[in-house]
Amino acid sequence: MKAILNHIAVAVQNLFFSLFFFFFSLFYIPIATSVVFVLSAFIPHRKTMWMTRRAISYYGWLILHCAWPFARVRYKDKSPEDREGPFIFICNHRSASDPFLMACLPYEAIQIAKQWPLRIPVLGIMARIAGYLSIHEMTVESFFEKASQLYNEGVSMVSFPEGTRSGGRCMGQFTSAIFRFAKRIHATIVPLAISGNEDKPPKGSLLLHPGVVHVHKLPALRWEDYKDMSPFKLKNHVRNLLQEEIDIIENRCEQDI
Amino acid sequence: MTESDIITAVNEVFCEEFEVPLKELTPESQIFDDLGLDSLDVVDLIVALQKKFGVQVRNDERVREVRTLQDLYDLLEVIKREQTSA
Known part of the structure; x- marks a missing residue:
């Protein structure tokens, strides 16, 4: 009986979340895009870009909070001394909710995505305006050039180097x-470790399951720390750091249960 | 160069250039899935192999069919033999 009630509660919460998500996206994104478009005629280009990125961040923040209390996000900055950006955030990638979790980051940031997220009607257009990079639509050199320009302007970037959602607890x-x-x-x-959202929603589904999502910002790796590593060694080093942190989070979560 | 020499030399490249532990280098290891190389890492791998073996691999179409370490050992053996007989 309790299990049935739980299923009903989850279904009702998902229904409310889906309705909010749909209608909020339907209105917020076109309004925010229009406001930014109009303001762009009166303010400098750099400021317009900043506003567009903030608008996307607010959108993500509100979506995250409307899933409360059955899906909660706990952001932990494990290196508060690393405040001066820009940074390249490297995240593990379990779920379609990962890009929304980036709203936790108090930085002006763009995301590096595959083609399809940037083809979502309206949201994709806004992301393109904000300078989000579609890595599959450009050559490596072109990507380096555009990304360098953004980084030099002080814009952080978020990358999911697994390339696709793992859908589970194993990292690709x-x-x-x-x-x-x-x-x-x-x-x-x-490195930015994400845990707990592999079922929010699971791969191939739109259903959110109750629980806590952990987002942990780890200490920064500066040029001096990794300059002697090859790109191959560096990517595996960062992957290991993320895996260690995820193991810590998930062992602790299992003990809590 | 014997087959055994080729295996040893290829494994040395993986150990030295990519710091892959020797125990992970089995003939059936998938270069992408098991050893974790991507297309850009493969460019580095080819450069290192060319240097190690003194052969041209980069423009060889057969390199696209390499999936496992065994495929790579076999390809290098064939290329080495072809270049010796030429």
Whole structure:
């Protein structure tokens, strides 16, 4: 009986979340895009870009909070001394909710995505305006050029080097492009460990399951820390750091249960 | 160069250039899935193999069919033999 009630509660919460998500996206994104478009005529381009990125971040923040209390996000900055960006955030990738979790980051940031997220109607257009990079639509050199320009402007970037959602607790192999880029421009890398959202929603589903999502910002790796590593070694080093942190989070979570 | 020499030399490249532990280097290891190389890492691998073996691999179409370490050992053996007989 209790199990049935739980299923009903989850279904009702998902229904409310889905309705909010749909209608909020339907209104917020076109309004925010229009406001930014109109303001762009009166304010400098750099400021317009900042506003667009903030608008996307607010959107993500509100989506995250409307899933409360049955899906909660706990952000932990394990290196508060690393405040001066820009950074290249390297995240593991379990779920379609990962890009929304980036709203936790108090930095002006763009995300590096595959083609399809940037083809979502309206949201994709806004992301393109904000400078999100579609890595599969450009050559490596073109990506390096555009990403360098953004980084030099002080814009952080978020990368999911697994390339696709793992859908579970195992982390896939990393691709090296973002690490080659970091080495070339002497960027600061910040690993960002995400745990608990592999079922929010699971791969191939839209249903959110109750629970807590942990987002942990780890200590920064500066150029001096990794300059002697090859891109291959660097990507595996960051992958190991993320795996260690995820193991800590998930062991602790299992003990809590 | 014997088959055994080729295996040893290829494994040395993986150990030295990519710091892959020797115990992970089995003939059936998938270069992408098991050893974790991607297409850009493969470019580094080819450069290192060319240097190690003194052969041209980069423009060889057969390199696209390499999936496992065994495939790589076999390809290098064939290329080495072809270049010796030429």
